[in-house]
Amino acid sequence: MKLALLSDVHSNLHALEACLLHAQTQGADRIAVLGDLVGYGAYPSQVVARCQALQAQGAIVLRGNHEELVQRHAGMTPGSDLSKDQTLGSQTSAWTHDQLTPAQRFWLEVLPLTAHLEQCLLVHASADAPEKWRYITDERLAALSLDAACANPEVRYVFGGHVHHPSLYYRGTGRQLMAFKPTAGVAIPVASHRRWIATVGSVGQPRDGNPRAMYALFDDNAGQLTFHRVAYDHMAAARAVREAGLPEFCARRLETGQ
Numbered sequence: 001m002k003l004a005l006l007s008d009v010h011s012n013l014h015a016l017e018a019c020l021l022h023a024q025t026q027g028a029d030r031i032a033v034l035g036d037l038v039g040y041g042a043y044p045s046q047v048v049a050r051c052q053a054l055q056a057q058g059a060i061v062l063r064g065n066h067e068e069l070v071q072r073h074a075g076m077t078p079g080s081d082l083s084k085d086q087t088l089g090s091q092t093s094a095w096t097h098d099q100l101t102p103a104q105r106f107w108l109e110v111l112p113l114t115a116h117l118e119q120c121l122l123v124h125a126s127a128d129a130p131e132k133w134r135y136i137t138d139e140r141l142a143a144l145s146l147d148a149a150c151a152n153p154e155v156r157y158v159f160g161g162h163v164h165h166p167s168l169y170y171r172g173t174g175r176q177l178m179a180f181k182p183t184a185g186v187a188i189p190v191a192s193h194r195r196w197i198a199t200v201g202s203v204g205q206p207r208d209g210n211p212r213a214m215y216a217l218f219d220d221n222a223g224q225l226t227f228h229r230v231a232y233d234h235m236a237a238a239r240a241v242r243e244a245g246l247p248e249f250c251a252r253r254l255e256t257g258q
Contacts, residue, residue, distance in 0.1 A: 002027050003117070005200045005216045007034035007124065007161025009051075010066070011041030011096065012204030012254070014240075015213040016050060018232035019203050026217050026228075031057075032117070034161040035064025035124030037108070040205055040250045042240035044096045048104045063111035064124040064162065065133040069093040070100070071109055091247055118220065119156040119192060121149040127158055135163050136199055139177040142169040146177070146197045156192045159218065164202040166214060166227045171195045187224040198225060204237075211257035 004023035009016050023031070031054050038044040055061045070093050097105065113130040115122045126134035126141065128148035136142050146169070149158045168180040172194055182188060190196050201214025212229040219225075234254050241251040 001030055001118070001220050003030045003032060003120070003218045003220070004028035005032050005034060005122075005159050005218060006203050007200050007215075008036040008064070008164055008202035008204060009033065009041075009047055010036055010039050010202070010204035011044040011047050012213075012237050013041075013043035013046045013050070014232050014234070014237040015204045015230075016047055018230045019213050019215045019228075020054075022228060022230045023215065023217060026226075028217060030117075031059035032115070032122050032159070033059060033061045034122055034159065034200065035062040035111075036066045036161065037061070037064070038070060038096050038100075039066035040092050040241075040246070040253075041237065042244040042246065044099045045101070045104060048100060048108065052104075052107060060115045060117065060122060061111055062115060062122060062124050063108065063113055066093070066096075067108040067111065068133075070097045070105065092250065095244070095246065116152070116155070119154060120218070120220075121152070121155045121158045123149075123158065123160045125160060125162040127160075133162065136160060136167065136197070137163060139169060139179060142167075142197050143171075143175075143177045146171065146195055149197075150195055156195050157190070157218070158197040159216070160197075160199050161202065163199050164205060164207045166199060166201040166216065168196065168198045168225070170197075182225075182227040184227055184229040187219075187222075187226045189223055190218075190225045191223050196225075201227065205253060206257045207253070209257050211254060
């Protein structure tokens, strides 16, 4: 099985389609979307519809924190406490809510937080408390997530998103996790006698100074994980954000990848 792992699409239809096409050229035969389908970008309804179609074709789709934000901001009025939250996610969630149909909002609300697929646990954030949206930013936090997932002895791999950058950690003979810095396009041996935890980056909103979209491809037969960067029309995606009247910073971030 070649499993394409996409996360943090953030309503960026241009980037999603580019990554799906690239994954097809790499021979992917299964798709997993690891949450944060919406937020920040100009095409929430179109991205949700695309992911619903992928799910109907056998893809795994998970819920992320931005799906939860859409539900929290339902019916938000200008004077409400939530409207005073000035995070970018909160600034765009009420607009996103209004772009979605009731059926799409319900579908997002009932998406699972985790999924098991053979030796893999899929999650948006951290497996030890997926509903708390913890960021996997270092070896200690990665270990908490990996230990929770591996309470199931069949699990050898944990794949998530949320942090918007790629990372890979593994446990060898000892208890200490080791970090491995991935290089885009270079296959990494990930033998199943070890346990691994990876964050796959962001399809729709990279934040490392490179505007190219990110996703990863896991080949369980070959025992390899490859992190990919995919060029797409990020300037068109940024223009769409401006035309939608969303915060300017969301457009600039797509243009610069920061």
